[in-house]
Structures are given as structure tokens and as C-alpha cells.
Amino acid sequence: MKSLGSIRNDFAPWREPQAQPFIRFEAITKRFGQFNAVDDLSLSIFKGEFFALLGASGCGKSTLLRMLAGFETPTSGRVILDGDDLAGIPPYRRPVNMMFQSYALFPHMSVAKNIAFGLKREGMPKGEIAARVEQVLKLVKLQDYARRRPDQLSGGQRQRVALARSLAKRPKVLLLDEPLGALDKKLREETQFELTDLQYELGTTFIMVTHDQEEAMTMADRIAVMDKGRIVQVATPAEIYEAPKSRFVADFVGDVNLFDGTVQAVDRGRITLQTSAGSPFTVTSDVAVSNGQAVTFVLRPEKLRIAAEPLSGANVLEGEVWDIAYVGPVTSFHIRLANGAVVKVAMINATRESPLQLTWHDRAWLQFDEDAGLVLTA
Secondary structure, eight states: OOOOOOOOOOOOGGGGOOOOEEEEEEEEEEEEEEEEEEEEEEEEEEEEEEEEEETTSSSHHHHHHHHHSSSOSSSSSEEEEEEOOOOOOOGOOOOOOEEEOOOOOOTTTTTHHHHHHHHHHTTTTTHHHHHHHHHHHHHTTGGGTTTOOOOSOOOOHHHHHHHHHHHHHHEEEEEEESTTTSSSHHHHHHHHHHHHHHHHHHHEEEEEEEHHHHHHHHHHHHHEEEEETEEEEEHHHHHHHSEEEEEEEHHSSSOOEEEEEEEEEEETTEEOOOOETTSSSEOOOOOOTTTEEEEEEEEOGGOOEESSOOOOOEEEEEEEEEEEESSSSSEEEEEEETSSSSSEEEEEOOOOSSSSSTTTTTTEEOOTTTTSSSEEEE
8 A cells, every 4th residue: 555644664564475473462461340341452562662652541452551661461462562462571670661741750859869869779890880871861851850869850851850760760662641641731742752752762672651642643644543442553653544444443533424325336446425415425446335235434534625605516515604713724614514413624724714604604615526535345
């Protein structure tokens, strides 16, 4: 399949048949009583990858991370890291480190002492500890804050101290459990790029757990979308967004319009659908379908055009402006069709003054190209 979106051109080992995974979860199941938190899950992660486990609360993503760290024991299955089976190896002997959402910094210790704590516990000589602490402080750009205590730092600075402490022991894998959840939106967005750049510079394998779709899309090389203890799709962020394999993934990641449809005709890659929008769609798709088959048509809001005057051609919908939200880069419209269905449209605000003068209860016309959406059979 043609690559979707931007990825590091020099890094896509999952597409190379000869590449060996660095981490393997092999048929992993974890039960708590009668509840399967992780259910017969298999997954491969490659060395140097920034990998995200994405899903709603209770989907099993944190449990999977904790089994890699050694804080939970699989009910069945194996966890392999760099060729070694981790069964029976306690957390402190595993070549992984975990950074928690709470940061868990010692309030009475300075930044430097917080970072040095784990190194002292391992018996590293004082001179080496000092050099390592200085190195990681420079790495996270906190060398001028070494003597401060955590309560004298901002939230973003405390996050970087926790990161420096996690990296000081030079783990093979860094585990991040909702690492940016405690930060405000603007700082979180800035820190996402800082973490991504740092991971690329170090080449360390990062595995992140998050329920924040934007966070996963921004930071990860690949994303595993999880639901009810299973993985439903693993792909790059662009592939997850533009080519979801199921209705669940399409609905979970990003904003979307989902139309229930029935195939009316198929002609050399062009499909005619009768849909829940109340009018037929003509779309192009390489999915194998037959007349009368029930499908889902996926259409992202930004793929639609909106106008205040009637539009001609195929795939035109007419409705009433039901809601409007101006959010800076885009204006979001909810258009209510004659049959009661609501279609979401996102219009980029390319100029300071919008050329489209639409307000609540105005008539509006929508249109999309034949290749703008996706036909799903699952």
C-alpha cells in the first residue's frame, strides 16, 4: 500500500520482512478474577521505535505496559525483550524504566539528587553519577535547575526531571504511562515535540500509553488501537486516520461522519451506495463488495466542501446549519439533513475574514469527491 502521511523515511522496520522485533508479546492473556484485562494479544515492537498504545480507559493498555515492566505477571503467554524471555525476572532487573503520570519525585531532594537516586541504589561510583546526572540534565535542558527542589519548578520542568531520572539508568526501553496528562494543553503540545525530538536523538525505544488520540498521532511512529483487551489495528498515525480497518477505529480516532449504507451497484471500482444520509453516494473503492451488501461509509469532516448556494454534480447534500463552532484554525459546522441525520463539516480558516457567510438555521449545501471517503465492511 502507498505510504500515507509523513514518517521518518529512514525508519520503518515493520515494513522490512527480515527485520527482527525488539519486543514481542506472544499470545499474552492477563486475568483479574473472571475479567480478561488482556485477551490473547500478540504484538511486535521494533528497536528505536516510538510506539503508542491507544485506547479508552479499561481497554488493557496500562496492564500490557505493566507486564513488560514486571509489575504484573501474565496469566499465559510470553514477553520477549531483545531475545530474552522476561518470565520470572523482577522489575528491578529488567532493562526497562517507567515514567509515571504523577512523576513520583522526592519533594525533599534537589533535581540532581532525584536523578541520582536510582544510580546510587545501583552502587555506581560518585564520579560516574555526577557525570551521568550532568549529561541527562543537559539533555532535557535543565542544567541550571540542578539545585532546585520539585516544588520550585513548573509542571513542564517537573515532567522533564522525571524523564531525566528515567533515562539516567540508560534503559533499553522507556515506558511512559500517560506522561503528559498533568500538563495544560499548550505546554502538553510543546512537550510532545520535545519528547519526540529527544527520542529520535537518543534512539531509545519508547512505549507510551495514552487515551489522547492527538498525543498518539503527534508522537508515535506507530499506534496500536486497543479495545477490550485486544488490538484492533496497528499502523502509522496517518494510516490509522486515513485507512482505518474497522468502524470502531474510524469512530475512535478523530472526528468522523459514519453513514450506514447498502451497495446498489459496482462498476470497475466505482460503487453506488444508498446511505443513511437519505441520498445515494457514488464513491471509488478497492474493497470487494457485492450488490445488496451492508457497509459503512467513512467521511472525515475536512473532506467535505460547504456552500451557501446550491451545488451541482454527484455527492451533494442539503441541510440546515444546526451548530457552529469557531476554534481558530477551523470552523466546525453541524448540518442537519432533511431526514434528521447530522453531518459534521470542518472548514479551514485560510483568511482572517471568512468568505462563507453562514449562520444558524441557514440552508447549506455539502459536497465531497468520489475518493474522499472510505468503504468499510467491518
